[in-house]
Amino acid sequence: MTMCQDNEALKLMVQEALQYTPYGKVADYIPALSRENPGTLSLAVSESGTTCATAGDTSEMFTLQSISKVITLALALMDQGEEGVFSRVGMEPTGDPFNSIIKLETHSPSKPLNPMINAGALAVTSMLQGSTVDEKLGRLLTFIHELTGNTSITYNEEVARSEYDTADLNRSLAFFLKQHQVIEGDVENLLELYTKQCAIEVNCQDLAKMAYVIANRGIHTASDRPVIPLHIARIIKTFMVTCGMYNASGEFAIKVGVPAKSGVSGGIMASIPHKAGIGIYGPALDEKGNSIAGMKLLESLSQRYDLSIF
Numbered sequence: 001m002t003m004c005q006d007n008e009a010l011k012l013m014v015q016e017a018l019q020y021t022p023y024g025k026v027a028d029y030i031p032a033l034s035r036e037n038p039g040t041l042s043l044a045v046s047e048s049g050t051t052c053a054t055a056g057d058t059s060e061m062f063t064l065q066s067i068s069k070v071i072t073l074a075l076a077l078m079d080q081g082e083e084g085v086f087s088r089v090g091m092e093p094t095g096d097p098f099n100s101i102i103k104l105e106t107h108s109p110s111k112p113l114n115p116m117i118n119a120g121a122l123a124v125t126s127m128l129q130g131s132t133v134d135e136k137l138g139r140l141l142t143f144i145h146e147l148t149g150n151t152s153i154t155y156n157e158e159v160a161r162s163e164y165d166t167a168d169l170n171r172s173l174a175f176f177l178k179q180h181q182v183i184e185g186d187v188e189n190l191l192e193l194y195t196k197q198c199a200i201e202v203n204c205q206d207l208a209k210m211a212y213v214i215a216n217r218g219i220h221t222a223s224d225r226p227v228i229p230l231h232i233a234r235i236i237k238t239f240m241v242t243c244g245m246y247n248a249s250g251e252f253a254i255k256v257g258v259p260a261k262s263g264v265s266g267g268i269m270a271s272i273p274h275k276a277g278i279g280i281y282g283p284a285l286d287e288k289g290n291s292i293a294g295m296k297l298l299e300s301l302s303q304r305y306d307l308s309i310f
């Protein structure tokens with residue numbers, strides 16, 4: 001069981017970063033997300049997998065959105081191996097927004113450039129083992145329960161439904177991928193699984209614990225057991241560095257310099273190799289879809305505690 005305690009130094013940093021929230025906007029293309037409070041910011045830092053330091057209201061729940069892409073990638077790699085996964089999705093950053101379709105058409109073969117953009121994530125999700133949507137989602141949830149030690153984590157039905165009903169761009173990406181044999185099977189089933197995966201609900205403490213396992217080479221300290229094989233933990237951290245913050249990944253690598261993944265709910269999960277896992281929630285987003293105050297907070301954490309891996 002992980003003990004979390006409020007930390008004064010972190011509180012001050014959260015206070016400072018909070019002043020940036022008015023410059024951001026909550027995501028509204030998924031209608032259910034438009035009700036999030038743009039004025040909040042919370043932080044949890046896990047340094048051992050068993051203790052954690054917090055600031056702000058870390059009991060607030062939010063959906064993983066694109067942060068789930070890291071977790072499904074780990075599971076798909078465990079299911080299909082590197083060759084299986086990377087025969088359908090590439091390893092290169094795109095420089096385009098996360099939901100862009102353009103490179104699918106201008107690149108040949110039309111396999112998505114990486115698993116952190118929506119096209120690549122849809123391809124990865126289509127590779128999860130299981131014969132039904134429920135079975136695949138159940139395996140993903142069990143994996144997240146192992147990573148966090150929190151077996152109550154599930155998905156938010158309202159957010160999943162709200163995205164499913166409006167996900168026409170993601171639908172287009174999926175149909176394009178099917179036409180080009182990158183994915184097989186029923187597109188609607190894939191969309192159901194993908195939107196449920198994105199709607200998995202956590203708080204910052206859960207996120208910090210997952211981030212810690214990834215930082216700790218895939219080993220869960222409480223059980224001292226690898227939950228993610230070492231080589232897969234390395235692969236996902238590398239994608240977090242090269243593509244984790246969408247088309248802001250280059251600037252983020254310079255200003256913060258840690259493997260991290262954001263989602264349009266305002267969550268950011270950062271894994272500082274061998275040191276710490278960080279979970280942040282701040283739903284006001286910048287124009288690229290990253291938590292505006294969350295990015296500032298990570299920048300000051302990185303400077304103050306010398307976190308950059310470069």
Ligand SMILES: NC(=O)CC[C@H](N)C(=O)O
Binds near residue numbers: 170
């Ligand atoms: N960047 C994100 O967090 C995007 C995730 C979201 N569910 C989508 O596909 O649009």
